[in-house]
Amino acid sequence: xxxxxxxxxxxxxxxxxxxxxxxxxxxxxxxxxxxxxxxxxxxxxxxxxxxxxxxxxxxxxxxxxxxxxxxxxxxxxxxxxxxxxxxxxxxxxxxxxxxxxxxxxxxxxxxxxxxxxxxxxxxxxxxxxxxxxxxxxxxxxxxxxxxxxxxxxxxxxxxxxxxxxxxxxxxxxxxxxxxxxxxxxxxxxxxxxxxxxxxxxxxxxxxxxxxxxxxxxxxxxxxxxxxxxxxxxxxxxxxxxxxxxxxxxxxxxxxxxxxxxxxxxxxxxxxxxxxxxxxxxxxxxxxxxxxxxxxxxxxxxxxxxxxxxxxxxxxxxxxxxx
Numbered sequence: 001x002x003x004x005x006x007x008x009x010x011x012x013x014x015x016x017x018x019x020x021x022x023x024x025x026x027x028x029x030x031x032x033x034x035x036x037x038x039x040x041x042x043x044x045x046x047x048x049x050x051x052x053x054x055x056x057x058x059x060x061x062x063x064x065x066x067x068x069x070x071x072x073x074x075x076x077x078x079x080x081x082x083x084x085x086x087x088x089x090x091x092x093x094x095x096x097x098x099x100x101x102x103x104x105x106x107x108x109x110x111x112x113x114x115x116x117x118x119x120x121x122x123x124x125x126x127x128x129x130x131x132x133x134x135x136x137x138x139x140x141x142x143x144x145x146x147x148x149x150x151x152x153x154x155x156x157x158x159x160x161x162x163x164x165x166x167x168x169x170x171x172x173x174x175x176x177x178x179x180x181x182x183x184x185x186x187x188x189x190x191x192x193x194x195x196x197x198x199x200x201x202x203x204x205x206x207x208x209x210x211x212x213x214x215x216x217x218x219x220x221x222x223x224x225x226x227x228x229x230x231x232x233x234x235x236x237x238x239x240x241x242x243x244x245x246x247x248x249x250x251x252x253x254x255x256x257x258x259x260x261x262x263x264x265x266x267x268x269x270x271x272x273x274x275x276x277x278x279x280x281x282x283x284x285x286x287x288x289x290x291x292x293x294x295x296x297x298x299x300x301x302x303x304x305x306x307x308x309x310x311x312x313x314x315x316x317x318x319x320x321x322x
Contacts, residue, residue, distance in 0.1 A: 016307055017317075023299025024317045027280030031060050031318055035093075039086040045078055049086065053093075060278075061250040063285030070096050094315050097284055101294070101311040104287045119151075119197045121205045121230060121237040123190075125223065125260055126244035128211035130253075131272035131298060133162060135244050136206050137169030138306035139296070144175055145304075148203040153193030154179040155186040155226065156210045166208055173303060176200075186210060186222065191229040198233060207238065220263040227264075242295065244270045245286065248277035257286055266290075270306075272298035283314065 021028075038052035039045075050071055057067040073096050078084045084092070122139075126132040140150045152170055156162035160182045170177035178193040190207050197205045209226065212219075230237040243266045245253040253271075260266055269292050271283050287294050294309045 017313060019299050019305055020297075020307065020310075020313055021317045021320060023275035023297075023305070024280050024314070026276070026278040027060070027274070028318050028320060030278040031056065031281065032320075034060075035090065039089060042086050045074070045084040045086055045089055049089070050075065050078075053089075057281065060281035061285060062281040063251075063254065063289060066100065066285045066288040069288070070100070073099075090319050094319050097318075098311055098315050100284060100288050101315070104291050104293055117236075117239050119194070119202045119205045119234065120239050121194060121207065121234060122240045122242055123207045123209060123223070123226065123230075123238035124242045124244060125209050125264065125266070126211055127256055128159070130211070130244050130246040130249075130256075132211055132244040133165045133169065133208065135270050135272055135296065135298060135306060136166065136208055137173060138298070138303055140169065140175040140206060141173040141303045142306060143204050144173060149201065150204045150206065151176045151178060151193060151197050151200065151202045153177075153189050153205065153207040155189040155193070156208045157182055157184045157186050157189060158210050158212065162208065162211070176202075187225045187229040190226045191233065194230045194233045194237060205237075216259060216263050219259075223264045240268050241266050242268045242270055243292075244272060245282075246273050247271045247279055247282050247297075248273045250277075250279040250282050253282055254286055254289065257290055257292075261290055261292070266292055268293060268295040270294075270296040270298070275299050275301075275305075280318070 034056045039049055042049055054067055054071050057070060058064055074092060077092060124132060124136055136152060140152055143150045152166055152175055154163045154166040154177055163179050163182060167177050167179060178189065178196055180189050186209065193207060194205055227238060241264055243257060243260050245256055247253060271294060274280050274297055283294055297307055297309050299305050299307060
């Protein structure tokens with residue numbers, strides 16, 4: 001199985017589904033139990049139920065604007081049908097959330113065509129502490145398992161730990177890492193990585209970048225320089241700019257997404273640490289607010305617990321007992 005076969009995965013395996021359900025357990029327990037309580041003793045969806053649902057969605061970090069959009073759509077369905085039983089609410093809510101995710105192309109990765117992109121270059125961005133290095137290691141592992149030749153560029157040269165952590169992951173999953181001394185020019189590391197990837201016949205290049213949210217102009221200049229030097233070797237690189245966000249930070253993740261999307265052309269998201277938080281609703285809010293597809297989610301510590309995002313499996317897991 002090659003690179004393109006990996007990205008064509010259409011549905012979760014049994015193990016992946018179990019990992020997903022376990023990873024979303026805290027979010028589901030909080031979210032689902034609140035909805036159950038809100039409709040207890042009521043037969044129809046009225047204004048009070050909708051007000052309670054609005055509060056539940058906001059406190060689950062779905063975000064105010066996305067919440068209001070969902071509530072409006074449910075109100076329209078209530079008005080159209082004249083009567084809506086509370087037993088139907090979960091099913092309708094599932095449909096609306098899946099619909100929002102579909103609008104932002106989340107879960108459409110099996111349809112992506114990579115054409116002649118070899119090597120396929122992924123530039124990974126995100127602040128320190130969100131699980132960026134771990135995500136890179138897990139992604140490299142997934143791709144290697146799928147039969148792809150992968151190389152990682154350790155271009156976060158401002159933090160000694162970042163380079164050593166990437167190198168440890170490289171050793172752990174058996175993937176080559178290109179690195180230079182701490183303090184080296186990140187663009188130089190990126191250039192060396194893509195150049196060696198072409199020479200070595202690698203399928204995928206993953207470039208780590210500095211996880212510092214300094215001023216926006218500085219961040220923009222740094223990422224632009226990295227892109228420009230890579231394009232000297234591979235035109236149109238990077239093909240994917242992957243922003244890694246920590247789901248457990250809730251609204252802070254939304255603010256980080258705002259800053260990075262202003263600094264560079266982010267076209268894919270990875271949400272980490274979903275297994276340790278009840279704030280999984282942020283996945284819905286971020287995808288809707290920024291119109292960027294969620295591509296990967298982290299649902300555990302193990303190397304194989306980074307999953308391609310499956311919107312149906314995600315939403316089904318939130319409502320599993322419904």
